[in-house]
Amino acid sequence: MGRLIVLYVAFVFLIGGGFSWLIVDTLGPHDGPAPTQAAAQTLTVAQATAPAPLDLGGLEPSPLPLSLPIACQPGKDCWIVNYVDRDPGKDFRDYACGDMGYDGHKGTDIAIAHAGLLEENVPVLAAASGSVVGVRDGMADVFNRGASRDDLNGKDCGNGVRIDHGGGWATQYCHLKKGSVAVKAGDTVVAGDRLGSVGLSGATQFPHIHITVNKDNAVIDPFAGIDGAGESCGLGKAPLWDKPVLRQLAYYSPFAPNAGFADRVPDAAEAKSGKLGGWAPSADSPALVFWTELYGTRAGDRLEVKLVGPDGEKIADKSETLDRNRNWLYRAIGRKVRGSWAPGTYVGTVKVTRPDGPGQRQFEQSFTTTLR
Template identity: 35%
Template structure:
């Protein structure tokens, strides 16, 4: 192996807080939030042109009506991450059979828009609540119309069917026919909340607690045998969810404690959904255990850091 490169990516999300509603929704996938799945986008709370997320931030896009829970890449679809019922209820309808593929061109987008949800399921719950699960993996849906489910029962698996730019499950919530943001309890397209204490989320407190205030997330990092190209990541998302000025630092330490490679990016010039960098050194690495450190720098100080050891044989 002639080249070793290091990859890291980050994404940012707003704080969620407040009291839960009478009907509590669990996470719509059987995964660990912030570890192997990530909240990428929220509903657009602004009517008309422009987009504002539930807490008056930028983690959304125009006319988005739900919450997107993502996995890292198309390869992760193969792990079979279960999509599960967010609450007790009954299956109303569903669709399967659409391919998992990322939409890139305008022509692809136009063609897929009539079936934007892709493979999906709609459920009915108590108190006039409906939940809809979109973009499921082809052939993964295991429920049928009229079937009763308990919260946490498997519906299918996270995929990339329909109108998608990254693999995820899109959760929409409707109460008496109105689209509701599950993180604040407000009707979609009406208003955001400046103070998180004013929110009354439908999500359970355990989901709310897993969201860290104004905290970036390191989606992943490791070693590669060649220079990383952005398109190889297959981790695209909405614009404007990373803060300007943030920097990403990567350092690789060799088996003898010597610095092998290090890179600190220039400050992010604008808000971004996903940001990545790499550092590398030509030549074959000698066998041994390497330490890889990644840090997000904000205002000159580390905001978060992660580390792992990797053995080269």
Template identity: 35%
Template sequence: MPNATGLLRTVCFGMFVILSASNVAHADGPPFDLPVDCLNGECQIVHYVDHDAGPEIRDYACGTTTYNGHRGTDFAVPDEATMLSGVAVRSVADGTVAALREGVEDIDSGRVDAKDLAGIECGNGILINHADGWQSQYCHLRRGSLAVKQGDRVGRGQQIAEIGMSGQATFPHLHFNLRKDKQLVDPFSGTQMGASSVRDCAADNAVLWTPAARQQLVYKQVTLYGSGFAMARPNASDIKRGYGKERELPRSAPGLYFWAYLIGANDGDVIRLSLQSPNGKGGHRDFKIDLPNDQGPRAKWFFINMDRPGELWPAGTYRGEVTFTRTGAVPKMIGENTVTIR
């Protein structure tokens, strides 16, 4: 069976002209509410702030759910279909809209010439001034979804836009930045970017979020961005568009592929994909992360497949499982899917 891996890239360094905090008419600051309105757990944090000042990476919990130089927190939705359904972005606190950009197309930036994104890497975005020198920035918003204009006063929790894929983004997500006196601050560690040492690492840190927000923020060593079944070999673009998540397939389907897309894999991690037929037959395949050969944003996709045993598949329920093992830890199943063939 062929081995397939993919690489997810998104860099969010585009910034607006920052206006003076003296423009704030009515504002408040931390603790902050969540900037996303995600029902049924459809949003996941896939990248945190990178606290390592060198070429290595380290998120606030000393994990690898980040990439080199990442300056914010990425809240992702599963695919473009979810994005198009409309996922609200909300102001994390009372404030005043200091700047915004609208009109940038929602498109996978991997399909765009890099020079066409110069100066608009953040895509459609909003910058809000809060009290005491705090600012929040919201990037990659969906074109046409901005519900505020420059100078507007906004309330804590007010919808200001929707999650999109504009600017330098390769998957639908909100890139969220928080600043104090124009210095970037990680809302989990409460420190400036790069100021958190390995002695400060704690997965339960969420110091600048409200108690209600903290209840929804569970740190994961690795994130299962998506998994599912398809009748043909999937690719990264298909997965991000929402394809390859079949619940039923015909017995004449030419193939059966179980795939998984993970973010935050570390050197030596083992990802096991298992696939089992209704009669108990099947197998598994292990994929070991090998750095530096797997450098870059640590998003990888893998698949395992079965060959059709004859002209028709046996009818019934087929099951796929994703198991994650980090060196020194016990294996943990992080995802499972089923598909019915009839």
């Protein structure tokens, strides 16, 4: 295989970390141009390991049963990246006493794998029946970070929809794709109706749907419900999510929504954009690199990334113990070759072992590519 040249890169960015911006703008009844319809398709991303399901024993009925606000399969092609902040101070704490989120976060962020999937028009759905009281459309789908958020003029939610469910209950859906909003103020919707598509509008750095639940204008964590869980961890007495939805919403931390192979070390922006998915490796590629994104890694996690050839030969590997919490992490390993690669299937694997704390004690996922 020639002289070994191991390539290893690390890009670290904490989603929301270091920022204190909030999604606080309330959508007006006619805030944006007329909506347009868009087609809906299904996404599939394989997940190798999954955490234990939530314990639903002894729960009281939800006062506002919520269905999933996005057409996806949690843990397969979508994941909760940020939860509602339940810490009253300057720190963050999610319902599992973990730190999947950031200080002051007022909703639940459900992400798809990468921005390349925006073309699939992943549907955003009404989580409960009600009346549409506000919409916004027409804002561009862009990665907003740093000073660029100052240009939003307070419209951090981006394109979105607000629904009144009666009894003081309301839900707001943010970051929808430009031109996808499919309802207007005054429309009546039922749970599961399509509101639009997942996008990148407003103050967002990854494609997702943000849903905020309000009761009498107060933010309610749908995992906690009105009564919450006090100072203890876990679900509240009456969480808002309908039980079939709760069975799907296990606590994924860590997880790898996006990975692949390349003939060079791609930068993190390329990975997040989804532009690498169409690359077709060949035996003549000058190098073979396995790259992966990870969400929800924590200090003390043992991270192992490796690339193995068709005959079991180790192409490259890297192990490390992470020194701090990271909501988002990027790693790439690989090797150059003199001559050509042996034909066959190459396997890239990412594995995280967690000694303690919320989330999975071990996560492992493998990806394959075939060289001819």
